[in-house]
Every structure is written in structure tokens, then in C-alpha cells.
Amino acid sequence: MAIESEVLVIGGGLGGLTSALAAAREGADVRLVSYKQSTLRQASGLVDVLGYTPDGDGPLTDPYEAIPSLPETHPYRKVGVQTVRDALSLFDDAVPTYEGEHTDTNALLPTHGGSIKPTARYPAGASAGLASDTRDTLLVGIEEMVDFDAPHVAAHLDATGVPFDVRGETIRFPGDLRADAKVTRYAKLLDTNSEVAVRGRMVPAREALAQRVNPLLEDEERVGFPAVLGDDNPGAIRDTLSDHLGVDVFEVPMGPPSLPGLRLEDALFSALDEAGASIETGNPVVDFDGEDRIEKVFIEKNGAKIPNSADQYVLATGGFVGKGVESDRDGVYEPVFDCHVPHAADRYDWFEGELFGDHEFARYGVATDGDLRPLDASEHNEFENLRAAGSVLGGYDFAAEKSGSGVSIATGYAAGQRAAQEAR
Amino acid sequence: MSDAETPPETEFDPVAPNTGEEFEPVDVFPDSDDFDLRPGADSCYKCSTCDTNCPVAEVDDDFPGPKFQGPEQWRLKQSDDDHEIDDSVMDCSNCMRCDNACPSGVPLSQMHNTARGEYVSEQMDKLSVEYIRNRILANYRTSAFLASKVPRLANFAMNFGPARWVMEKTLGVTSERDFPAFAKQTFRDWWADRGGQVQSRENAKAARKRRGLPEDADKKVAYFHGCYSNYNTPEVGKAMVRVYEEFGYEVVAPEQKCSGTPMFANGMLDDARRHAETNVSSMSELVDEGYHAIASCTSCSMALRQEYPELFDIDGIDKVAENTFEAVEYLRIHEDLKGEVQAADVDGDLAEEFAYHAPCHSRNQGLDRQAVELFRDLDGAEVEDVGDSCSGISGTYGWKEEKYEKSMEIGEEMFEHMEHAEGETGMTECPTCAMQMEHGSGYEIRHPLELLEAALVE
Numbered sequence: 001m002a003i004e005s006e007v008l009v010i011g012g013g014l015g016g017l018t019s020a021l022a023a024a025r026e027g028a029d030v031r032l033v034s035y036k037q038s039t040l041r042q043a044s045g046l047v048d049v050l051g052y053t054p055d056g057d058g059p060l061t062d063p064y065e066a067i068p069s070l071p072e073t074h075p076y077r078k079v080g081v082q083t084v085r086d087a088l089s090l091f092d093d094a095v096p097t098y099e100g101e102h103t104d105t106n107a108l109l110p111t112h113g114g115s116i117k118p119t120a121r122y123p124a125g126a127s128a129g130l131a132s133d134t135r136d137t138l139l140v141g142i143e144e145m146v147d148f149d150a151p152h153v154a155a156h157l158d159a160t161g162v163p164f165d166v167r168g169e170t171i172r173f174p175g176d177l178r179a180d181a182k183v184t185r186y187a188k189l190l191d192t193n194s195e196v197a198v199r200g201r202m203v204p205a206r207e208a209l210a211q212r213v214n215p216l217l218e219d220e221e222r223v224g225f226p227a228v229l230g231d232d233n234p235g236a237i238r239d240t241l242s243d244h245l246g247v248d249v250f251e252v253p254m255g256p257p258s259l260p261g262l263r264l265e266d267a268l269f270s271a272l273d274e275a276g277a278s279i280e281t282g283n284p285v286v287d288f289d290g291e292d293r294i295e296k297v298f299i300e301k302n303g304a305k306i307p308n309s310a311d312q313y314v315l316a317t318g319g320f321v322g323k324g325v326e327s328d329r330d331g332v333y334e335p336v337f338d339c340h341v342p343h344a345a346d347r348y349d350w351f352e353g354e355l356f357g358d359h360e361f362a363r364y365g366v367a368t369d370g371d372l373r374p375l376d377a378s379e380h381n382e383f384e385n386l387r388a389a390g391s392v393l394g395g396y397d398f399a400a401e402k403s404g405s406g407v408s409i410a411t412g413y414a415a416g417q418r419a420a421q422e423a424r
Numbered sequence: 425m426s427d428a429e430t431p432p433e434t435e436f437d438p439v440a441p442n443t444g445e446e447f448e449p450v451d452v453f454p455d456s457d458d459f460d461l462r463p464g465a466d467s468c469y470k471c472s473t474c475d476t477n478c479p480v481a482e483v484d485d486d487f488p489g490p491k492f493q494g495p496e497q498w499r500l501k502q503s504d505d506d507h508e509i510d511d512s513v514m515d516c517s518n519c520m521r522c523d524n525a526c527p528s529g530v531p532l533s534q535m536h537n538t539a540r541g542e543y544v545s546e547q548m549d550k551l552s553v554e555y556i557r558n559r560i561l562a563n564y565r566t567s568a569f570l571a572s573k574v575p576r577l578a579n580f581a582m583n584f585g586p587a588r589w590v591m592e593k594t595l596g597v598t599s600e601r602d603f604p605a606f607a608k609q610t611f612r613d614w615w616a617d618r619g620g621q622v623q624s625r626e627n628a629k630a631a632r633k634r635r636g637l638p639e640d641a642d643k644k645v646a647y648f649h650g651c652y653s654n655y656n657t658p659e660v661g662k663a664m665v666r667v668y669e670e671f672g673y674e675v676v677a678p679e680q681k682c683s684g685t686p687m688f689a690n691g692m693l694d695d696a697r698r699h700a701e702t703n704v705s706s707m708s709e710l711v712d713e714g715y716h717a718i719a720s721c722t723s724c725s726m727a728l729r730q731e732y733p734e735l736f737d738i739d740g741i742d743k744v745a746e747n748t749f750e751a752v753e754y755l756r757i758h759e760d761l762k763g764e765v766q767a768a769d770v771d772g773d774l775a776e777e778f779a780y781h782a783p784c785h786s787r788n789q790g791l792d793r794q795a796v797e798l799f800r801d802l803d804g805a806e807v808e809d810v811g812d813s814c815s816g817i818s819g820t821y822g823w824k825e826e827k828y829e830k831s832m833e834i835g836e837e838m839f840e841h842m843e844h845a846e847g848e849t850g851m852t853e854c855p856t857c858a859m860q861m862e863h864g865s866g867y868e869i870r871h872p873l874e875l876l877e878a879a880l881v882e
Contacts, residue, residue: 001758001759036526037473037525039527041476178485178488181485182475182478182489183472185482188483256471257473278793280790280793282787282788282789299790302745302746303746304746304749323527
């Protein structure tokens with residue numbers, strides 16, 4: 001016997017989650033297994049579709065318009081523009097706290113490095129910070145959080161030519177948290193609105209934070225904080241701060257561990273739960289049975305191999321960073337099913353000498369047919385019941401194109417939906 | 425012209441291989457029995473995701489978090505021979521959530537257990553009240569064994585106000601909590617009275633016949649009941665036996681001691697090893713005979729599966745780890761449990777709405793969703809997940825006077841969710857989580873096996 005389902009999705013990132021959600025909504029009995037917690041904790045929480053062309057042109061105004069001119073190997077070309085749109089509709093429905101669905105045009109959002117990023121969907125908490133908005137802006141950094149140096153970020157933003165005045169100030173966060181406090185500490189304090197001591201008087205944390213910022217505010221009409229404004233109640237926290245400051249408040253997405261990423265993870269897992277899917281995290285898929293068809297896969301728990309069987313499988317284990325694609329001195333490989341990963345035979349052709357050069361490895365991943373089924377070296381399907389989604393796919397460079405989330409959502413949606421249709 | 429302007433001729437090219445053909449990785453730290461924090465430390469790239477999962481760091485500003493306790497502490501120790509283990513390691517509650525969080529697979533909880541072991545063995549004053557108190561708490565089995573001889577007296581004495589006041593003042597055991605009641609009859613006494621393995625074989629055979637299975641089918645499991653279902657909640661052990669027999673499994677209850685979980689959490693690795701040796705020896709013999717080890721407490725299965733092989737080198741330890749399963753998980757793998765539950769219904773005592781909390785140690789085995797998903801289609805009962813926060817008690821942690829407040833603060837989120845849940849009966853696999861759930865909400869708490877018994881056993 002084995003733990004059974006109709007569709008088994010391997011991987012708990014954006015690609016895996018979308019894939020499981022699409023399959024479950026199609027009516028299939030779905031099970032999602034992920035080695036560790038979702039890597040969305042490492043993600044900014046912004047959903048980019050396409051910011052730049054592979055040649056570096058951009059920022060693009062309309063990502064959908066640019067898709068048909070992408071190279072044929074690009075995952076967007078495999079699924080087509082309409083699927084990208086349908087997939088984003090599924091996302092919008094599952095994560096109603098996001099904005100950006102009113103237009104095809106990319107939004108421009110400030111990053112914690114002070115650059116401007118073209119993105120298709122963004123959390124409601126970031127919306128007052130749009131760079132196309134002309135209101136003057138105050139950025140507030142927190143002394144202990146060295147990842148966000150507000151005056152520096154403001155100077156960078158100014159240098160990009162944003163259509164407003166921007167200034168940075170640094171404060172001590174109320175409540176005397178330790179110098180290297182976890183982001184969750186700030187969030188928890190604001191979520192619970194616990195009282196903190198301010199000049200000998202106990203004040204609720206949200207109010208205390210507003211009091212620190214108030215005297216610094218000049219004529220700015222909006223204030224941006226690093227993304228630490230709550231985990232469970234971010235909307236309420238922003239509202240309280242806005243009321244006290246009399247201006248709009250927004251968050252600037254931060255690097256890992258990222259609260260916007262955590263919130264997105266929570267939203268997608270609840271959508272999946274509501275759709276009736278099964279979810280298991282904590283143990284890797286290490287092996288499988290089958291020749292042309294995958295019969296079952298094995299999840300390892302400290303030496304024990306737990307069999308899981310399904311009719312259709314989706315591989316959404318991520319790229320090099322997520323360890324869905326690995327390399328050693330002999331080559332590049334996909335570790336779960338050993339699917340073929342096209343790559344240059346000579347290791348010195350994998351990369352360029354310059355740090356930000358056009359590295360080939362950035363596009364390494366499995367190649368698929370139009371149905372997202374991985375292909376072997378002679379272009380035959382590796383397995384008839386396996387599809388791949390997300391960064392395990394090759395043929396695109398998400399870092400340069402700013403297309404990571406969009407490709408994960410679009411290919412996850414397509415793979416999940418087709419797997420479910422076939423399993424029925 | 426200075427040398428800086430004309431660098432000496434060199435073959436070095438930053439993008440060409442510079443290790444040469446003869447490169448051999450060196451075994452820097454040859455095998456030794458000393459505490460070694462190293463395994464996996466180099467894989468940590470400081471993303472800090474572990475810190476966002478740490479329930480202690482979330483409420484305790486003085487606790488530096490799992491990333492510091494593990495990989496950073498290892499680096500400090502390597503660069504400075506005199507560096508001692510930071511005493512904050514004793515604030516880690518051993519929930520092991522950091523393991524599941526790490527995208528690089530750094531064995532954080534193993535590093536914490538090792539660091540705590542070294543701290544207790546080399547830096548802690550063995551005559552201190554803290555050490556004595558921790559040792560008593562960690563050796564719960566010994567206290568429970570004595571108490572179980574006189575359960576009525578023990579139940580009275582352990583919750584006798586003045587005595588508890590003294591325990592708090594002298595030993596630092598909080599008087600806020602009620603001691604768990606000791607059962608009038610232990611699981612093992614029940615098991616022996618019932619006829620032990622011989623009776624179980626009969627029951628299994630009868631069930632196989634009823635199910636149309638071959639009578640000589642090789643279905644047998646060794647039950648690791650742990651201390652708690654033996655001394656405090658024998659109904660969980662009984663449910664396990666009855667459910668397994670219903671599926672045609674013959675059950676044995678081999679000689680066993682504490683799994684070691686409270687000892688790992690208190691850095692008492694010598695105590696833990698002694699108990700582990702007994703457990704591994706009796707379980708590995710049974711594994712050789714074709715048995716699988718089954719635990720109903722998720723901290724016990726966690727210890728046998730993960731902590732034993734990480735910390736000890738005992739004959740048969742890997743074999744036992746590979747063949748240990750959580751009780752419901754095993755049935756999900758080997759039986760059509762889903763189908764049976766879908767066809768069943770419950771009434772009476774257990775026809776309830778349950779507020780379910782997944783213990784941290786079930787989370788680490790990938791079992792946190794199991795009860796909710798399994799009972800989705802069971803007529804007559806509802807199981808609602810009360811969220812992913814830690815209960816906060818973490819075994820002995822919440823029993824310590826100085827940790828009590830923190831433990832309740834961590835549990836706050838769970839209490840709130842329980843209150844908002846439909847049901848007023850709680851459910852969890854972990855005995856100490858159950859204690860905390862009861863303490864914070866006043867709800868009665870049941871084990872999924874009890875619901876399974878009500879649904880499937882005539």
C-alpha cells in the first residue's frame with residue numbers, strides 16, 4: 001500500500017502551491033509534499049510577470065505584449081499568453097489582499113535597495129508606495145535593522161529619477177528590542193499592540209511607533225517602513241499608524257526572512273486547505289518506482305521510505321537555489337527523477353567572468369514539450385505522467401527578466417490543471 | 425614604480441580552477457567522541473528563516489534564536505578555544521521547528537542538543553538548584569513510576585497547595601500548573617491483565633478472519649507507549665491496541681524506558697543514552713523479527729527516528745530509526761485508512777467538534793495535517809485546526825518557574841484560536857501539549873487514536 005492521491009505535487013513554493021490549487025479546483029484529489037517549509041519565506045512577496053526582455057530592454061510597460069516575442073524555449077511560450085492571464089486570475093481569487101489586477105501595465109515599486117522594480121501584483125501594504133505616485137515620501141528606517149538604511153535608500157530612489165521628493169530618517173523602534181531582533185519580534189509586538197515604555201509611560205506599541213515618527217514628518221504625504229508591520233494584522237496596523245500620522249503608510253518589501261512572503265504563504269496554504277488538498281512538509285522525495293510512467297515516489301523520514309502513489313505528478317522543486325536543480329563537477333542534474341537538464345559539456349561555458357554577466361547557468365533547468373512534460377536528451381518524454389513547473393524549468397533567467405513569480409504561477413497553473421484533467 | 429603597479433606574473437585566474445587535480449578534501453576534525461557542533465554548519469547561509477520559526481525568540485527578547493545557538497556558536501567556538509557555550513542555550517525549548525524551516529537542511533536541533541549537552545556537562549554546577557530541578561523534571565519516568573504505585577495519594581500530594589508552594593520556592597517548579605493525574609491502572613498492568621501478546625495474537629487472528637485476510641498474514645507491531653500513556657493516559661494505549669488489532673495486527677509491548685525527549689531538552693545526554701540503550705536494544709531485536717516500532721506520542725517517535733541516530737552511536741540504532749512510525753501514519757501507509765474512515769461514523773462520547781493542535785514534533789515528521797485531513801470525511805465528528813503556533817509548554821520547559829510566563833505567552837495564540845474554534849474538546853497527539861491546552865482553555869483533550877477507535881472498532 002501507499003499514501004494515495006490523484007495528483008501529487010512535489011514542491012511547496014509558488015509553482016507547487018499554484019499547481020496544487022489549480023488541480024484541486026479542477027476537482028482532483030491532490031496531495032502536495034515539500035521537503036521544507038515553503039521558500040516563499042525567502043521571497044519579497046511581489047509577483048512579477050515580466051520586467052525586462054532577455055536582451056535587457058525595459059522596464060516593460062505591458063508584460064503580456066512582450067511574451068510572444070520571447071524565445072521559443074521560454075516557459076511563457078510553452079503555455080501561451082492566455083494561460084498566463086488565467087493563472088493570474090486564479091492567484092487574484094486565492095489572494096484577495098493583493099492589488100494590481102485592474103491593469104495590464106506593470107506597477108513600479110521601490111525596493112529596499114532603493115531601486116525600482118516592475119511588478120504585476122503587490123500586497124495591499126505596498127500600494128501606497130508606488131513609484132508612479134507623485135506624493136512626497138518619507139522613508140523611516142529602524143536603527144537596529146541594518147538591511148534598510150532609510151537615508152541611503154532615499155538617495156538611491158532619488159537618483160533613479162522618481163517624480164517626487166523622498167527623504168530618509170532613522171528611528172529607534174519603541175520597546176527596546178535587542179539589537180539583532182528577529183523580524184517576527186517587531187511584527188508580534190505590533191500585532192498584539194502590547195504596551196511599551198516611552199519616557200516612563202506605558203503606551204501601545206503602534207501609538208509609540210507613530211509618536212517616534214511624528215516629529216520627523218515634514219510635508220510628506222506618505223511614510224514607508226521596512227516590511228515589519230505585523231504578521232497577522234498588517235492592515236489594522238497600517239490603519240492605526242495612518243490615523244496617528246495623518247498620512248498614508250506603506251511597507252517596502254525586504255530580503256529574507258520576509259514577512260510579505262510569510263503572509264503570502266499563509267494565504268496560499270489556506271486557499272489550498274479550503275480547496276481540500278492534502279499537504280505535507282518536512283521530508284524530501286528521494287526515489288521513485290516506474291519506467292515510462294511513475295508508479296510511486298518515496299518520501300524519506302530518517303531512513304524510512306514512505307511510498308506515495310498518484311496517477312499524475314508535478315515536479316515543482318525549484319531551481320539551483322531551491323535545490324530542484326543541482327550541479328557537481330560532472331554536470332547539471334535534476335535530483336528527484338534524474339530528468340535531463342540541457343547544459344554545456346564544458347563547465348567553463350556555464351558562466352561568464354563578470355559578476356552580472358549573461359551567465360548560462362541562470363537558464364539551466366529541465367526542457368519540456370508544450371504540455372510541460374520534461375524531455376530527455378533525444379527530446380522524448382521522460383515520463384508520460386510527469387509535468388514540471390516553476391524554477392525547475394530551463395530556458396529563462398528569472399533574475400534578469402524579473403519573471404520568477406509569473407513563470408511559477410503560469411506553469412504551475414497549467415501543469416496542475418492538465419494533470420487533474422488527465423487524472424479524472 | 426611600486427610593486428603594486430606591476431603585479432608579479434601569476435598563473436592565477438579567478439574564473440579558472442585553482443584547486444588542481446591533486447585536490448583532496450581533508451578530514452579536519454578526525455572522529456572523536458567529543459561534542460561536535462560542526463555537522464552541517466557550513467551549509468548555513470544566514471537567511472534567518474529558522475529565527476522566524478522559533479517560538480521562544482518570538483516572545484523572549486533575550487533569546488538570540490536558533491541560528492546563533494547552532495551555526496554561529498560553532499564558528500565562535502572554532503575561532504576561540506576558550507569560548508564557552510552561551511547559557512542562553514538553556515532557553516531553547518527543543519521544539520525543533522528550526523529543522524523544518526532551514527532551506528539548506530542544517531541539522532539545527534542536533535546542534536542545539538549537542539551544545540546543551542556540552543553546557544550541562546561542562547559548565548553547569550551540578551549542585552545548583554537548577555540542575556537538580558532539571559534532572560528531576562527530565563526523569564519524569566522515575567517520578568511517574570513511584571507515583572503510579574500509589575496513584576490516589578500521588579494525585580492528592582502533587583496538587584496539594586502548600587507542597588506545591590514549597591516546590592516552587594525550593595526547586596523552581598511552577599505552582600501555576602496542575603500535575604497530570606496518574607491512572608489507577610497503568611497501561612502495562614492493563615496489558616498484562618488482558619493476556620498480553622497471547623491475547624493480542626488471538627484478537628488479531630479473529631480480525632483477519634473477519635476481514636477475509638489470510639489468517640497467517642505477517643502483521644505485527646511493537647508498541648512504544650512511552651511514559652505518559654502508560655502512567656497517565658492508558659486510554660490512548662488501549663485505543664492503539666484495539667485499533668491495530670481491528671486491522672489484524674498482533675501487538676507486543678516490549679520492555680522500554682523513557683524515549684529521552686525531556687532529557688535532550690535539559691541537556692542530560694548521559695541519562696538519555698541509558699534509556700536509549702534499553703529502547704534500541706529491545707526494539708532492534710523485534711525489528712529483526714519483522715516488527716515495526718509504533719509510537720502514539722509524537723515526541724517519542726521523533727526521538728527514536730531522529731534524535732537517537734543524531735546523538736548516539738548504539739548498535740541497531742539506524743535500523744530502529746528506519747522502522748519507527750507514528751501510530752496513525754503507519755495505518756495510512758499500510759491500510760486503506762481513508763476509505764475506512766469515510767465509511768464510518770461516530771456517536772456518543774466522541775461525536776464532537778474538536779479543536780486540534782499539531783504538536784511541534786509531529787510537524788517535524790510531516791504529520792501536522794494528518795488528523796485534520798484524515799477525519800475530514802468522518803460522519804459525526806469535526807476536526808478543526810487551531811493554527812500553527814507552538815503550544816508553548818514544550819515538555820518540561822513550561823514547568824519551570826522562570827519559564828512559565830513565557831510558556832503561556834507562546835501559547836496565547838493557540839488558546840485564542842481554541843476559543844474561536846467551534847468545538848470545546850481539544851485534540852492533539854502530544855501529552856504535554858494536551859496539558860497546556862487543558863491548562864489554558866479548560867477543555868478536555870483527546871488523542872486521534874481515541875477517535876479512530878470510536879469510529880472503527882466495534
